[in-house]
Amino acid sequence: MTIGKALPFCAAVLGGILFFVGYAGFDQFYLEWVFLLPLFWAIRDQQPRQALWLGWCTGLVGHAGGFYWVIGMFQVFAGLPWPVAALGLLALAAANGLLMGVWAWAVRLIVLRTRWNVVWVAPVIWTALEKFWPEIFPNYLGASQYQLPWLTQVADLVGILGVSFLVVFINAALWSVLTGWLESRRFVWRPAAALVAVLVAVLGYGALRIQSVERQVAAAEHMSVGLIQTNQGGTSKYYDPDALFREHKAMTVALAQVQPLDLTVWPEGICEIALALSREGQVPAFASMKTPILWGAVLKEVGPTSEKYRNTSVLTDPAGRILGTYDKSVLVPFGEYIPFGDIFPRLYSWSPYTSRFWPGESEEPLTLGKHRLSVSICYEDIFPQKIRSLMRGGREGRRPDVMFNLTNDSWYGKSTEPMEHLALASFRSIENRRALVRVTNTGISAVVDPVGRIVSRTGIWTKETLVSRVPMLQGTTVYARYGDLLGWLCILLTAWCIGQALSMARKGSGGDGAPGTAEDDGLVAHRRAHPAKKRH
Template identity: 30%
Template sequence: MAAGAGGVAALGQVPFSIVALGLAGLGLAGWLAARSNTSRRAAWIGFCAGTGYFGVTLHWIVQPFLVDAERHGWMAPFGLLFTATGFALFWALAFWLARRIAPGGGWRYALAFGGALAGVETLRSLILTGFPWSLIGYIWSEGAAVQSVAVIGPFGLTLLTGLFAGALAAIGPRWPAIPALIAAAILPPVLLSLVPPAPLPASDAPVIRLVQPNAPQDEKWHPELGAIYFSDALDASAAPGNPDLIIWPETSVPYLLEPGHPVLGLLAGAGRGAPVVVGAQRVEGPLYYNSLLVISPEARVVDTYDKHHLVPFGEYMPLGDLAARFGLRGLAQGQFGYSAGPGPRLVDLGPLGQVLPLICYEAIFPEEVGGAPVRPDWLLQITNDAWFGTFAGPQQHLAIARMRAIEQGLPLARAANTGITAMIDARGRVTASLGLGQTGALDTVLPPALPPTTYARTGDWPALVAILLSLAAALRFRRKTA
């Protein structure tokens, strides 16, 4: 039942986005733990619920192993199993702690459950390089409640979600839970109409052309097929229109770009006077980088950003030297391991302003997007979501990118290899997009930025303090009633 409750809770996440089911599943799992005889039993319930939740939300994790199914396909079920059960250990800790603090249930249990679950979700997002994907707070991503991350951030929204689920767990399967779930499903769309829209673009706002080559991952690096996709992307870049900037996705150039490479001339020519931002691999001495390069109309590389937060087991192998002895390499690293860049930095695009580049995975880390040296004028994500399949993975990745825009009050331009390419305004609304599996280019106006949000100024500290206060309140009142 706990595993099933976790699976139901996962239906709150994109692409299903059924908030009432997400809350009901979390509440049911919490109620089962509250009724358990021991804290150890509650931990087992939490582990089962977490396995069900992460098994459903992260089912797309098998897709990277199926790109080269002959070599890696056998790893797919183990990848999903170890991912789901590994993250479920965090939930086991949360359920154990909640039951330990508030063994009698009631409203103290609601505080303990919400604080503990939000705490371990935050911990999961930060330790061992972190993986803040499928945070329980993200079940609100398609409704008005998501706008709250501009104030309290993603971990604050996760705490509120945990407290709501804890209240349902404290109520149990009684009638007050029903109107609470109905309200959770109905109120966000109503409240959405009260959220003021982002300001309209100015008449002289820059036009951005986002290119989507739609190259399948198993064909992307094929010598002949890769050249065809590259040629198609050049044609899309050179299509009629007068964009001020052209953006290609992550690793969309199938060549190692170095100064003087003849491909630079092709890219500059396709830009027809506009700078071109491309994702490409580059080499510097013995080191290889997953990079974003700005190509000027004169065919020069005028700025370079190297991805600094690499995907473990994808772009590099932890304990790489030891792993190499056993022939183990990251799925995306080819014959070499990527090296990490120095960290978040801005790229100067001249009259288009200062932009914070985010390469694929980097957009899922809110604290790093807020960790730029100075506030950028807008955000730019290039990604290759062909690794994530054609269902939940790319849609969840887009929802996470929308979160970053709302948190910072900044527009975000997103170029994805196979989709979803999109322009996102400072309220997280998609103003234009190219869907999954489409090939071509999208010309869209860059929306304006909003003033710095509360979250942009304070970061995650208020949410972390609130999580600790929730746990502390449950402990204090436990002692008073003991």
């Protein structure tokens, strides 16, 4: 009995391991097609309350393994001792992992009470929770498939949530076919046929869209962009900021002498600068570089009665004149600000390593000649709605031709985080059909094409320059116009399904309804073939 009770939790742990090993960074993407099978098995005979705990166990293991780098981040970024940083990881994993617990509870509740088929119930609920669940570091399941461009092109219709939907659908369909065979020795053809049909449609759409976008790229005007990666960590600017600037300058001048550049891009937070509210003027230190530069700065904004610090990107022309600025608006909690710190300023004295930045308010693109540049800073590029908002083109609605992101990933050490960050960001290219240029101080700096493919990149913790010809595209996508319609639809469906299940439970209806195979109508969960037999 003890072993029997432990087996579901062992299966839940196995699902969590498959989850993080299959995710971006570890890059065993095929494991995400089956990572839910152990959890489906674990909850098949459970009541919804037990399913919640099992799902939470899977989520806790998956997020603790996938976000292991959070310990180092808390140590370096916030100055926390190792035990406290480890507790921070555990708290973050518990909060994010609860999503999977709620998912397992809802799936089990709905299938148990209504006997609706898990093949469509599971992906609908997952997508609703990915859209609804608040996370400090969003980690959409669909990002695990970034290496499969034919599979991910649907993101220009339904965003990365659509790819997450597809991954859970694959898991649920495979589970339905598997249990149909194991429990009744018959092939359940409906979920198998649905899986084949969906994959054919998705892959066919992907192939057509890739060809179409490649034709647009071939006909587009291109900009020659140089990326500077000095391999200097985030703390270098505190120890010797002048040396950090000089190294970026030297690498920029050397690169410009080798080949002409339309723009050179530096990472986040390289220089400190004070500007008036007008943001106009010249930065003499950039006048001798002979190339336009987009660079990250810690901006001291001097107003009539107050001063504010912002995480800013600045675009200067070859003479050092400021062409435009963008202030980061999605700030990192406990790194760039402390929640409720404005109300309780004393909180900042408890965390002396935490910066006190003010969020930006403008979403206007920057202009370089006739081209419009959308700029984001740090982890803003993993928030689909934020980039979608920036790509609207500000007050005039002139959509940018290309996207830039200035990042500092050195806080995470030599871990899987830089690759995970890049994989998540690559979906912004598909959703908006624009090239994405990302530059970091320690890697991974990269250029992502409008199909979402990483066409060129640097290493991690390497000193490199990278030059690429980047297409200037126009037009928009269904996702750029309408956003997460799939997510909102799944939220409505989930609320309705849970309401129906709870209503049936109050009326005393429902059966064992294990998530698994389906009867001929494809909507009702199948009862196990031999309920009276003992399990061995």
